[in-house]
Amino acid sequence: xxxxxxxxxxxxxxxxxxxxxxxxxxxxxxxxxxxxxxxxxxxxxxxxxxxxxxxxxxxxxxxxxxxxxxxxxxxxxxxxxxxxxxxxxxxxxxxxxxxxxxxxxxxxxxxxxxxxxxxxxxxxxxxxxxxxxxxxxxxxxxxxxxxxxxxxxxxxxxxxxxxxxxxxxxxxxxxxxxxxxxxxxxxxxxxxxxxxxxxxxxxxxxxxxxxxxxxxxxxxxxxxxxxxxxxxxx
Numbered sequence: 001x002x003x004x005x006x007x008x009x010x011x012x013x014x015x016x017x018x019x020x021x022x023x024x025x026x027x028x029x030x031x032x033x034x035x036x037x038x039x040x041x042x043x044x045x046x047x048x049x050x051x052x053x054x055x056x057x058x059x060x061x062x063x064x065x066x067x068x069x070x071x072x073x074x075x076x077x078x079x080x081x082x083x084x085x086x087x088x089x090x091x092x093x094x095x096x097x098x099x100x101x102x103x104x105x106x107x108x109x110x111x112x113x114x115x116x117x118x119x120x121x122x123x124x125x126x127x128x129x130x131x132x133x134x135x136x137x138x139x140x141x142x143x144x145x146x147x148x149x150x151x152x153x154x155x156x157x158x159x160x161x162x163x164x165x166x167x168x169x170x171x172x173x174x175x176x177x178x179x180x181x182x183x184x185x186x187x188x189x190x191x192x193x194x195x196x197x198x199x200x201x202x203x204x205x206x207x208x209x210x211x212x213x214x215x216x217x218x219x220x221x222x223x224x225x226x227x228x229x230x231x232x233x234x
Contacts (some may be wrong), residue, residue, distance in 0.1 A: 002048075002051070002053070002070060003047075005033060005035075005044060006044055006047055006048055006051075006053075007070065008032075008033055009029060009032075009033055009041070009044045009045070009048065010048055010053055010054065010066065010069065011069070012024065012029065012032050012033070013029070013054070013064055013066060014066045014069065016028075017064075017065075017066060023063075023064040026038040026041050026042070029041045045064070052067055052068065053066065053067055053068055053069070053070075054066060054067060055067050109135040109136060109137060109138065110135070110136045110137075110138050110141055111133040111134070111135060111136075112133060112134055112135075112136050112141070112146050112147060112148050112168065113132075113133055113147050113148065114132050114133065114134050114147075114148045114149070114150070114166070115147045115148065115149055116149065116150065117149065117150045117151075117152045118149035118150070118151060118152065118167065118182060118190060118191070118192045119152055119153050119189075119190065119191045119192065120151045120152065120153040120154065120155045120156040120161060120163070120191070120192045120193075134148055134166070134231075136148075136168065136229070136231075140168060140228070140229045141168070141170075141228070141229070142170070142228065144170050144171065144172065145170070145171040146168060146169065146170055146171065146228070147168075147169055147171060147225070148166050148167065148168055148169070148231075149166065149167050149169060149182070149192070150164070150165075150166055151163060151164065151165045151166070151167055151192065154208060154210075155192075155193070155206040155207065155208045155210075155211045156180070156192060156193070156194075156206065156207045156208065157207065157208050158207040158208055158209075159180060159194070159207035160230070161180075161192070161207070161230060162232070164232075164233070165230055165231065165232050166230070166231040166232070167192065167227055167229070167230055167231075168227070168228050168229030168230065168231070169182055169224070169225035169226065169227060169228065170225055170226055170228045171224070171225045172223065172224075172225055172226060173222065173223050173224070174223060175195050175223050175226045176195075177195060177196060177197050178194060178195065178196070179194070179195055179226045179227070180192065180193070180194050180195075180226065180227040181193065181194075181195045181223050181224070181225065181226050181227070182223070182224040182225045182226075182227075183195070183204055183221050183222070183223060183224065184221070184222045184223075184224050185204075185216065185220060185221055186220055187222070190224070191204065192227070193205055193206060193214075194206075194207065195223070196213070198215070200217070200218055201215050201216065201217065201218070202215070202216050202217070202218055202220070202221045203215045203216075204216070204221070
């Protein structure tokens with residue numbers, strides 16, 4: 001039998017997975033349940049896992065899967081698994097949400113989730129949790145799902161991408177040769193580089209002569225999305 005807080009958290013996670021395909025952050029769970037600290041969320045998750053309602057995926061932050069719901073709530077659990085496949089990019093990657101339209105019926109902007117930092121330099125194990133949303137002119141975006149990342153490093157400066165810029169990424173697992181992509185290396189490190197396919201090998205090419213091109217086997221690199229726009233503050 002679950003406590004009230006355990007049940008509230010389980011239902012909250014389940015609804016978020018159904019709506020957006022990813023679980024909420026610890027901060028969102030803490031706020032939703034009016035808890036004082038994230039350690040309280042952690043204790044609830046451990047209890048739900050021990051009782052067989054949740055499953056945490058090793059070595060991945062926020063990688064949660066709802067295994068079952070109490071019988072009284074089981075209809076709200078989809079018959080299909082959530083399909084959440086953990087990777088470095090975490091947080092809300094749902095469809096972009098338009099802001100209210102102006103009097104002429106044209107949306108003023110689109111809200112895109114900002115997912116933290118991406119390395120444009122030596123790869124770092126960090127695309128962080130969904131931090132907030134940013135407002136993007138709708139003409140900068142096409143179809144599909146998008147997210148934004150803050151650039152950390154100088155390896156793409158000759159492509160016009162500087163430390164502190166914000167890049168707009170169209171989510172996807174494929175890209176054309178020569179496109180700038182978010183690459184996930186060995187399921188651990190993420191970086192922003194130009195994709196070069198050389199036979200069976202995958203090369204991640206910097207746009208700064210101070211950095212060497214890194215070459216990997218095809219099973220070591222996964223495309224997370226491709227660059228479609230850039231924002232800069234002066």
